[in-house]
Amino acid sequence: MPMLPRSVQRIVGERNVVSHHGDNQVRIRGALSEFLEPDILKMYVGRIDDIVRRHLDENWSSCRTTVTVLPLMKRLTFDILCALLFGLETGTVRDALSDELERMFDGMLAIPVNLPFTAFRRSLGAGRRCRQLLHRITRENKAKLGASPNDDLISQLLSMTDDHGEQLLTNEEIVDSSVGTLIAGHDTTSTLMTFMVRQLANDPATLSSMVQEHEEIAKNKADGEALAWEDLSKMKLTWRVAQETLRIVPPVFGSFRVAIEDIKFDGYCIPKGWQVLWAASLTQMDPSIFHEPAKFDPSRFESQSSARPPCSFVAFGSGRRICPGIEFAKVETLVTMHYLVRQFRWKLCCKENTFIRTPLPVPLQGLPIELEHKPSLSPFKCDQTL
Ligand code: HEM
Numbered sequence: 008m009p010m011l012p013r014s015v016q017r018i019v020g021e022r023n024v025v026s027h028h029g030d031n032q033v034r035i036r037g038a039l040s041e042f043l044e045p046d047i048l049k050m051y052v053g054r055i056d057d058i059v060r061r062h063l064d065e066n067w068s069s070c071r072t073t074v075t076v077l078p079l080m081k082r083l084t085f086d087i088l089c090a091l092l093f094g095l096e097t098g099t100v101r102d103a104l105s106d107e108l109e110r111m112f113d114g115m116l117a118i119p120v121n122l123p124f125t126a127f128r129r130s131l132g133a134g135r136r137c138r139q140l141l142h143r144i145t146r147e148n149k150a151k152l153g154a155s156p157n158d159d160l161i162s163q164l165l166s167m168t169d170d171h172g173e174q175l176l177t178n179e180e181i182v183d184s185s186v187g188t189l190i191a192g193h194d195t196t197s198t199l200m201t202f203m204v205r206q207l208a209n210d211p212a213t214l215s216s217m218v219q220e221h222e223e224i225a226k227n228k229a230d231g232e233a234l235a236w237e238d239l240s241k242m243k244l245t246w247r248v249a250q251e252t253l254r255i256v257p258p259v260f261g262s263f264r265v266a267i268e269d270i271k272f273d274g275y276c277i278p279k280g281w282q283v284l285w286a287a288s289l290t291q292m293d294p295s296i297f298h299e300p301a302k303f304d305p306s307r308f309e310s311q312s313s314a315r316p317p318c319s320f321v322a323f324g325s326g327r328r329i330c331p332g333i334e335f336a337k338v339e340t341l342v343t344m345h346y347l348v349r350q351f352r353w354k355l356c357c358k359e360n361t362f363i364r365t366p367l368p369v370p371l372q373g374l375p376i377e378l379e380h381k382p383s384l385s386p387f388k389c390d391q392t393l
Pocket of ligand 1: 024025036039187188191192193195196199253257258259261262263321322323324325327328329330331332333335336
């Protein structure tokens with residue numbers, strides 16, 4: 008059974024998929040997964056493509072410039088999630104949600120003392136306001152159901168019914184699960200893409216193979232034509248680079264479980280009620296499973312996952328709690344990398360290649376890079392080269 012710290016549950020809401028277990032977890036997770044499965048996601052590739060291109064045009068495209076990658080990637084994943092989960096592309100509600108989310112994160116892991124001026128209290132307030140905003144969106148979407156074709160997560164969850172024709176999830180469950188999904192999908196994917204940018208700056212051979220993969224795909228597209236689901240299935244090397252990045256720098260370091268009964272493990276007994284921490288690096292950096300684990304080698308993922316012991320690559324977790332957003336994260340990452348590696352060259356501004364965990368990994372200064380448009384694709388005239 009997973010274990011969100013009580014203080015975090017108070018901030019994000021208690022009726023989300025992570026806080027539930029047993030039948031309720033299955034019911035909520037089933038509803039969420041319907042939205043996140045490939046058959047549905049296929050329909051969103053064009054929209055994600057559009058958001059990524061707009062984001063790159065607005066935030067990355069000046070002649071030669073320094074940009075800080077992590078905050079930009081966070082903005083991008085927030086924009087994608089807001090559009091697809093809540094149907095919010097722009098506007099004051101979306102901006103308010105972004106501000107409240109930032110405030111909520113700031114105190115989420117602070118000492119949980121609910122007194123005036125503590126970070127925890129500010130985070131509690133921001134969490135409450137986030138949920139109020141989402142309640143408002145839920146009510147508005149409910150009023151519009153049937154009248155206009157809404158395909159965002161909230162509208163889909165509102166339309167799902169049980170065997171008696173009743174709404175499958177309560178409004179509170181929809182709101183808390185939406186906040187949970189926003190948190191689960193926001194910083195994780197942005198961290199992955201940030202560390203891919205860092206890796207590619209230091210690894211010209213991998214970058215050049217990736218560029219080749221993406222140019223090959225672009226050759227068969229008309230000018231300005233959006234990527235489609237079929238194009239993503241050709242980005243095999245890019246996904247292996249993502250997996251290898253996730254192996255070495257997993258955004259989620261691990262997670263907590265509570266033993267629901269006495270468990271025997273490796274000669275030890277874990278008594279019922281004890282808390283257990285599983286950590287990704289214990290298997291992902293184990294040399295008996297991943298030879299020379301510190302070496303960046305995407306070809307490890309060429310072989311079937313069945314060639315490795317079960318539960319050894321756990322960047323997305325495993326078992327009944329495995330991340331339901333894997334395909335969503337994959338689409339965002341592949342589309343973003345397609346435009347990034349074709350349009351830009353970059354080099355790191357910080358010579359030191361370190362990061363800290365907060366608990367997500369954060370590169371030094373958020374990864375500032377010096378960026379240059381590739382001349383062939385640039386709408387600008389740039390005569391400098393890096
Ligand atoms: C690179 C990106 C991502 C990584 C590395 C990641 C990682 C993880 C991990 C390790 C877990 C399991 C935690 C545990 O076992 O306690 C998890 C759960 C979850 N993830 Fe992701 N995730 C990513 C992206 C996403 C996205 C894009 C979404 C949604 C749009 C999402 C939604 C969720 C949800 C709802 C859960 C909870 C599932 C449950 O408890 O049944 N994740 N994720």
